Amino acid sequence: MLTLLANGSRLLRPATGNEHSPTSSSSRRRGPIFLPSPAFPLAAFAVALFLSLTAQAQSIHGLAKLRVDDLRLSSYITAQQAVALAADEAGRAESVTIFLNLGVSKLYIEVYRSGLEVEEATLAALRDFYEGEEFLTAGAIATVSGEGFGVEADTGMYWLNYQATKTREDIERVIRRTARVFDTLIVDDFFCTGDESAMSAEAKGDRSWSEYRRALMTEVAEKHVVGPAREENPDIHLIVKYPQWYDRFHVYGYDVLSFPKLFDEVWVGTETRGAYTPRFGYTQPYEAFVNYRWLAGIAGEKIGGGWFDHADCDALDYIDQAWQSVLAGAKEIVLFEYSVLKADHPGHALLQRDFEALADLAKHVAEHPVSGIPAYKPAHSDPGGETYVMDFLGMLGVPLIPTHVWPSGRGTLYLPAHAAADPAAAGRAVDHIAGGSSIVMSLGFVATDPLLAEKAGLDGPAELHPMTATTLLAGGEKRSGSGLRLAGRMKPGTAQAVLTAVVDGEEVPFLTLLKSGEQHVWVLNIHTYSQADLEAADESLLSPAPIGMLDMEQEWVDIVRYAFTHALPWKATAPGRVTVQPLGDTGFYVQNYRQEPSEANFTFTNGPHEATVFTLNESGGYDANVLRGDKLELSMPPRSGVWVKRLGR
Numbered sequence: 001m002l003t004l005l006a007n008g009s010r011l012l013r014p015a016t017g018n019e020h021s022p023t024s025s026s027s028r029r030r031g032p033i034f035l036p037s038p039a040f041p042l043a044a045f046a047v048a049l050f051l052s053l054t055a056q057a058q059s060i061h062g063l064a065k066l067r068v069d070d071l072r073l074s075s076y077i078t079a080q081q082a083v084a085l086a087a088d089e090a091g092r093a094e095s096v097t098i099f100l101n102l103g104v105s106k107l108y109i110e111v112y113r114s115g116l117e118v119e120e121a122t123l124a125a126l127r128d129f130y131e132g133e134e135f136l137t138a139g140a141i142a143t144v145s146g147e148g149f150g151v152e153a154d155t156g157m158y159w160l161n162y163q164a165t166k167t168r169e170d171i172e173r174v175i176r177r178t179a180r181v182f183d184t185l186i187v188d189d190f191f192c193t194g195d196e197s198a199m200s201a202e203a204k205g206d207r208s209w210s211e212y213r214r215a216l217m218t219e220v221a222e223k224h225v226v227g228p229a230r231e232e233n234p235d236i237h238l239i240v241k242y243p244q245w246y247d248r249f250h251v252y253g254y255d256v257l258s259f260p261k262l263f264d265e266v267w268v269g270t271e272t273r274g275a276y277t278p279r280f281g282y283t284q285p286y287e288a289f290v291n292y293r294w295l296a297g298i299a300g301e302k303i304g305g306g307w308f309d310h311a312d313c314d315a316l317d318y319i320d321q322a323w324q325s326v327l328a329g330a331k332e333i334v335l336f337e338y339s340v341l342k343a344d345h346p347g348h349a350l351l352q353r354d355f356e357a358l359a360d361l362a363k364h365v366a367e368h369p370v371s372g373i374p375a376y377k378p379a380h381s382d383p384g385g386e387t388y389v390m391d392f393l394g395m396l397g398v399p400l401i402p403t404h405v406w407p408s409g410r411g412t413l414y415l416p417a418h419a420a421a422d423p424a425a426a427g428r429a430v431d432h433i434a435g436g437s438s439i440v441m442s443l444g445f446v447a448t449d450p451l452l453a454e455k456a457g458l459d460g461p462a463e464l465h466p467m468t469a470t471t472l473l474a475g476g477e478k479r480s481g482s483g484l485r486l487a488g489r490m491k492p493g494t495a496q497a498v499l500t501a502v503v504d505g506e507e508v509p510f511l512t513l514l515k516s517g518e519q520h521v522w523v524l525n526i527h528t529y530s531q532a533d534l535e536a537a538d539e540s541l542l543s544p545a546p547i548g549m550l551d552m553e554q555e556w557v558d559i560v561r562y563a564f565t566h567a568l569p570w571k572a573t574a575p576g577r578v579t580v581q582p583l584g585d586t587g588f589y590v591q592n593y594r595q596e597p598s599e600a601n602f603t604f605t606n607g608p609h610e611a612t613v614f615t616l617n618e619s620g621g622y623d624a625n626v627l628r629g630d631k632l633e634l635s636m637p638p639r640s641g642v643w644v645k646r647l648g649r
Helices: 042-066 079-086 089-101 120-132 165-181 198-204 209-232 246-251 258-262 286-302 315-328 338-343 346-367 389-394 417-421 425-434 450-455 531-536 554-565
Strands: 004-006 072-077 104-113 136-141 184-187 237-242 265-269 303-309 332-336 373-376 400-403 413-415 439-442 463-468 471-474 477-480 485-489 496-503 506-516 519-524 570-573 578-582 587-592 598-604 609-616 622-629 631-636 640-646
Touching: 042 089, 042 104, 042 346, 072 079, 072 338, 079 089, 079 104, 079 120, 089 104, 089 338, 104 120, 104 165, 104 332, 120 136, 120 165, 136 165, 165 184, 165 209, 198 209, 209 237, 209 246, 209 258, 237 258, 246 286, 258 286, 265 286, 286 303, 286 315, 286 389, 286 400, 303 315, 315 332, 315 346, 315 587, 389 400, 413 425, 417 425, 425 439, 425 450, 471 554, 485 506, 496 554, 506 554, 519 554, 554 570, 578 598, 587 598, 587 631, 609 631, 622 631, 631 640
Parallel strands: 004 609, 072 104, 072 332, 104 136, 136 184, 184 237, 237 265, 265 303, 303 332, 373 400, 373 413, 413 439, 439 519
Antiparallel strands: 004 640, 463 485, 471 477, 471 496, 496 506, 506 519, 570 598, 578 587, 587 640, 598 631, 609 622, 609 640
């Protein structure tokens, strides 16, 4: 039974039979390698890690081949790297060793990037070389601007002006070249535009920029990518890869409805990187899960793998991306890209160490997908002031499952501001409440229809005006609450103000509840980022600043989590940045993303559960503690995870 907690990592197998005890460091399967928290410098563990990982590197390739049906690791070679490798025999041999030591079995070889087009003969030679070394190969293209290629968009970000004839001609030329060499082609995540030139403005006409760009990119995909590729190679398998920023797709031309129809497969960016740093936005790890699952719901059987990189990642940031990719359902992961694999990164050691556990989880998730509370985000929906709100709620231990269609069934559902993109959503919400089912609504959604406020027990319509709390009220006492963003003001009528914030001396409800028997109607007064917030920070795609919601005291976090999960067969108490992802009725996965140890306690109403917890002892070894019962108290080290199994399942 895989009921395990890995210290500083994830899942490990407990010692059984003739295997070594958890104190052994001689085998990846026989005990955990402790990845230090920030309080334990990496240098102090360098020798132990090297000795253990040398053996792992020798065996990872064989293990990866055995588990390829559960989880495949792939990598990416940029156009610049492709040219260099083609000219360097020793470099090619070195690349084979590097790929094998990471368990990579498939390579995506790029044809174009940043003005460099790789010659067809060079591509064919690289294809033949790597296939001779038993790698699968595919072609790839990064549609970014470069000298002599296409017409650069006037808004920067390396994007192209797809209204321009030269851009279309250049894209089509490269696509045809690729299709003559490879039977699979992936389009990297620059296939969008922010161009606002006179040429584009004239073509846009009376449409919004979003409508124009989605129609434009769909046309370019059909006429200059899919069509020409199939003319050159009728059997080619075409993949479109979406970036990570799902709440901004519609703004820049990523059409989540038309692309899956045109392409054979849909890949997803799960590159969340560092949650505490500004370089790529204060992106939360749960975003990888939300992005993948939302697109998987749209793409259906066409959903493919996940894709992440090393940028702005420490070792734990890097491996976190792998775990959330697998939890979302990815069966293949692309490690971007070869130059970083060659230079090495501390996350590679964790990937080698965790690979079998990741494969075990991928196999389990294929049969028991992560379940939870449906969150309604229609295709091309604008988030209002709740950009990436699902990522932040997920980091509070709320197991949100994004869906692009109205959730079926009568269970609890969540309606963020995005839901208002569906003109029937308000009426459906009223029917859901009238049917006696529980619901959580963001104030941004409630404000779209006065009837919603009435059904939620509010006095009058909501007033949307973003504000920041100075303190929070809990148990009648003032608590620290600096940085918590609220969407506006609402007045409880028959509803109860469960959580209240203080803004400039005024008490403003943060969470209200109207309860009737087992039915709960909650309103969450939440604001993450609006278009104005993004523009003020000169940001277009990612989270521009930290928000105080993740730093609320645990008492508040537990109440917010309860609003969503009160009808589920488990109750949790844990601070913010501890995620909870149920694996159907078989158990769940818990992750502590905090920089310090945390307690996560669970009570179950559907039978006993079990977890084996490995903790570092004073002698430097590991003590195994098996927890079993209707209640579990998990003492989780910083940045660690646990897979809890329901007994008998």
